Each structure stands twice: as C-alpha cells, then as structure tokens.
Amino acid sequence: MKCPVCKHGRQIERHITVTLDRGPVTVIFKNVPARVCENCGEQFVDEKTTASLLAQAEAAAKSGAEIEVRPFAA
Numbered sequence: 001m002k003c004p005v006c007k008h009g010r011q012i013e014r015h016i017t018v019t020l021d022r023g024p025v026t027v028i029f030k031n032v033p034a035r036v037c038e039n040c041g042e043q044f045v046d047e048k049t050t051a052s053l054l055a056q057a058e059a060a061a062k063s064g065a066e067i068e069v070r071p072f073a074a
C-alpha cells in the first residue's frame with residue numbers, strides 16, 4: 001500500500017513509541033504496532049490500535065503519575 005501522505009513510499013510494518021497527553025499525565029506506549037512510510041517517515045496506527053491506546057491511556061492517567069511508560073497491550 002502506498003503512503004497517502006507523500007504518495008511515494010511503501011509502508012513497512014514496525015513497532016513504534018506513541019506519546020499521549022491526558023491532562024497533566026503523559027503516557028508513553030512502547031512497542032505499538034504501526035506502519036511507517038519508508039520515504040517520509042509518516043506513522044500510521046490503525047483504528048483498533050488507536051482505540052486500545054486511548055483506553056489504556058485513560059487507565060494510566062488514573063495512576064496519578066506525571067509520566068507513565070508502559071508496553072502496549074493489544
């Protein structure tokens with residue numbers, strides 16, 4: 001599948017780090033499955049993964065920590 005941003009690069013499957021801000025809390029997820037354009041570097045996370053990230057970020061935000069780092073759980 002061609003990259004929709006630059007229309008050139010191929011998207012390759014990789015695991016990335018995603019940072020989400022939830023009010024005062026910053027949640028950093030490691031090992032998130034994504035596709036990354038080999039040309040422009042644009043990162044694409046699918047809807048299911050995004051929904052899961054948001055739900056996990058909400059849970060992490062309740063921990064009270066300012067910065068929470070956790071592995072992504074599918």
Ligand SMILES: [Zn+2]
Pocket residue numbers: 003004005006007008009037038039040041042
């Ligand atoms: Zn691209």
